[in-house]
Amino acid sequence: NSLGLVILYRLDISSGWFLTRVVGYEESIPLALKQLIFSMIAMLGVVTGLAKGHFKKAILFIEKNKNIMIWGIASFVLLALPKLLGGSIWLTQDRSIQPSEFVFKITFLIFLSKYYESKATELLLQHYPFKEIAKIVLFIVAGIGCFFLAPMVLMQHELGTALLIALSFIFLTTYVSDRLSFLFVGLAFIILAMALGVLVSDHIERRVLAAWLEWKDYAFKPFGEGKLYPGYQIFQALAAIKLSPWGMGIGNGILKHATMNRTIVPVATSDFIAIPLGSELGIIGIAIVCAGYLVILNKSLPKNRTLNFQSIFAAGIAIALSVQGCFNLSEVVALLPITGIPLPHLSYGGSAVLANYILTGILLTILGNRSEDKPK
DSSP states (O other): OHHHHHHHHHHTOEEOOHHHHHTTOOSOEEHHHHHHHHHHHHHHHHHHHHHHTHHHHHHHHHHHOOOOHHHHHHHHHHHHHHHHTTSOSOSSTTSOOOHHHHIIIIIHHHHHHHHHHHTHHHHTOSSOOHHHHHHHHHHHHHHHIIIIIIIIIITTOOHHHHHHHHHHHHHHHHHHHTOHHHHHHHHHHHHHHHHHHHHHOHHHHIIIIIIIISGGGGTTSOTTOGGGHHHHHHHHHHHHHOOOSSOSOTTOOOOBOSSSSSBSSTTTTTTTTHHHHHHHHHHHHHHHHHHHHHHHHHHHSOSSOOOSHHHHHHHHHHHHHHHHHHHHHHHTTTSSOOOOOOOTTTSOOHHHHHHHHHHHHHHHHHHHHHHHHSOO
């Protein structure tokens, strides 16, 4: 988070803020300052929640509540809420509050964790009866349809968050079932859903084709020229990164227009923050970030696979953060479709910062409970 603040300060980009407009202040605010305020508020809340035991009480309450579907319904409603209110995937004009961040990292993971806990006996079988295989495959299909295709792809044409939800869903399913076949089944359904999204949405078509498969055809078109924007974005990103072991050093990258309040690489403060990270801190900087995600995975996945709620929830959090981090780093170098996925803990974003800190509090609480349960 601190590294992200340094990069945002370096980029020196400002924008309006709904919190300052409430008190009548209409001037632009540096993104680094807004990120710092978000981070301090979130950190204070998490520290207070840990000290007072609020996280522990909340986890125990969720664990004891046997109603599974309420979390699935809540997730769908939150995903569809911005569209129902007539907006995009954000609830505010300056894109500070995004309900899908909390769905992807909290409510949907609770739903999955409680469902898989209820199926623990079947999931631990060495050989699955056909009936149980059919149930899990049906759950994968229904899950991708309800939380990937319907609210995000068809209603809001938001491919990025939908892909994160679907991929995290599939990887967690593979982990709890210990069956690699479910990974391939899930990926096949995701590819089919993406193909359908390309057919029904011009926006998704531009993301997948122009920004990923055909970006070279649009590379030299001006930024912001309608449909040609995605190809220009990835071209600028690949031209700017120029990786070396240690990079150019903080402050030595040319990433902001001299007379304009934007970066040379479009959206370098959020979706493409890996570009200033890689160009100024090199492979070492990216490796440090990746190591952080690996530490979270290592601490969150127990050596002996257990299928109680807390273990599945911790695994889901670690998988979600790692999938998001890997997806972002892959899309900025055109290995995956350009979908606007932020880099966890580094990219600018109010709801993302808050959601990530809540996940930190949850993980620390679950890992603390796990250590307390070990025989002394």
